[in-house]
Amino acid sequence: MKNILLALFFSALLPASAALAQTASQPTIPVDQIHTGMRGVAYTVFEGVKPEPMDVEVLGILHNVNGPRGDVILVRLHGKKVEYTGVVAGMSGSPVYLDGKLAGAIAFRIGEFSKEPIAGVTPIADMLEINALDKSPVEEAAAAKPSISVVVGKSAAPGESASLPSATQDFANYLKPIEAPLVFNGFSEDAVRQFAPQFSSAGIVPVMGAGSVSEEKQPEPLVPGSAVSAVLVRGDMDIAATCTVTYVDPQRLLACGHPLLQFGSVDIPMNKAQVLATLPSPLNAFKIVNTTEAAGAFVQDRHTGILGMLDKQPDMIPVTLTIHGGSSTKDFHYEVLNNPRLSPVAIMATVFNALHGVNEYGEEITYRLNGSLDIKGFPEVALKNMFTPEDGGQPAAMEAALSLGERFGQIYDNPYSAPAVEGVKLDFDLIRERRWARLESARTDVTEVRPGDRIMIETVLVPYRGERSVRQIPVKIPTSASKGTLRILVTDGDTLDRMSHMNPAFARKLDLASTIAVLNKEHANNRIYVSLLEADPEARVADKVMPTLPLSIMNVMDGMRGNQEMIVSGESNVDETATPPLDYVVSGAELLTVTVK
Secondary structure, eight states, rough: HHHHHHHHHHHHHHHHHHHHHHHTTOOBBGGOOTTTTOOOEEOOOSBBOOOOEEEEEEEEEETTTTTTOOOEEEEEEHHHHHHHSSBBBTTTOEEETTTTTEEEEEEEEESOOOEEEEEEEEEEEEEEHHHHHHTTTOOOOOOOTTTOOOOOOSSOOOOOOOOOOOHHHHTTTTTEOOOOOEEESOHHHHHHHHHHHHHHHTTOOOOOOOOOEEEOOOSSHHHTTOOOEEEEEEEESEEEEEEEEEEEOEEEESSSSOOOOOOOEEEEEEEEEEEEEEESSSSSHHHHHHEEEEEEEEEEEEEEEEEEEEEOOEEEEEEEEEEESSSSSSSEEEEEEOOOOHHHHHHHHHHHHHHSSSTTTTOEEEEEEEEEETTTOOOOOOEEEOOOOTSSSHHHHHHHHHHHHHHHHHOOOOSSSOOOOOEEEEEEEEESSOOOOEEEEEOOOOSETTOOOEEEEEEEEEETOOOEEEEEEEEETTTTTSSSSEEEEEEEHHHHHHHHHGGGGSSSSSOOHHHHHHHHOOTTTSSSEEEEESSSOOOTEEEEEESOOOHHHHHHTTTTSTTTTTESSEEOOOOOOEEOOOOOOEEEEEEEEEEEE
């Protein structure tokens, strides 16, 4: 009896094992052996998880149309289903076999409104180069801000670059990669619309699509023709792009036949996917997909496809976002991919979506943020600020999202080390009114002071639709103050930070430790700051400040401006005083002068 059960068990495993063995030893056919009129078969999923065959007719070879020496096999697809749906988004990567040999992956379509299912096929030899690249040393992912312009044809859903004339765009996109539908699940239409330009500038364009994420198990193995998803965000919100598997061996798989982003080495979750339906449309045909259980991680994103490692655990950034102050506390838990170009955009989109997608959201809402960003091996980055809509400005939810995205961008934008972000915690207190105040005036009763004197700065704040209030700020004149004119700058925190960043030398990139130190020294926007400015030079080295330098030292340091972390300015901030945290976002600046005797 035991032997019978074992035999049944192994016979059940046999089809999957045989499929893997067959795929691993799958013979391929080179382009020079492919000619017009050859017949073959391609596989893709129209519904469910089982790949279905489509007849293939070779129309010819297009040389050098996919980059230098980048050939494309032009084919016409036949079959009841594909002739009804046409070439649809999500079909890229569908394997094509000629004479029983793997020829490549369906990856391109012709124009927008083609009446026939004509497609371009990426040769398998070009895709197998990715497998060899994966065995070479992994390059360090280049840090980049999310403002880099999109390159046409290098995206999951190729978009139109505003920098190109329309005629050039039409020509460049005539033979274009088939979209991998980038589906936003749990996102409002407004959130997708607001951040589509940021995703586009990072190299990936959202397309109209439908689908969701399911926690159902999918026991069927990934085989050529299966649907597979690259996951950018998962949890209480999901973003995933889906294409088709081209080739599988016991450790790896190849998919798409074109890049998602062409980032090179990546670490993106790879999940199985179930096709609920294939929607035909002359304008936008696509597969409606449920992303299901995890299958590994995509580790290469190259010109001719993407490569995934089976059973590999991807490195994601866990995010906990809590909103207090509503009818009940709202908690959101999700993970975003760890990528220099996409992580800042993903953080912005998810934060705005979470704040925007609750019943308490409104135009007059103010948020008070208290959070942290944890980076392995470094002090945590404190995230403390208030966000409120200003006259003619962005809504508070957008202000919060942009602020967090900017900090993420600064963390990634250093040329020295790739940050290992271990977690993000965001606690928002929701206040049901606009808490904004303008600094109307500042004054002091004295015009002359001596070192060590204490003076009083009187400020007038005008809250939004509120009564003026007077706040007095005691200030001590430093005992080291030089004789002559002393400027007193009364300002909000944002203005103070912008002034310190105005020097062009500040644009030079710092190492990660210095970047974190600078971020943690930024001024809160709900205080009034009083800065005492002397007409003596000041030098900054990374995050360190050396005020009131003697002329001889300044001349030496001025000659060292070639050092990328050196900033020399002609004025020193010799002392700084601030009010306690106020219940307003403060905006405004006033400049006073006194004479030191």
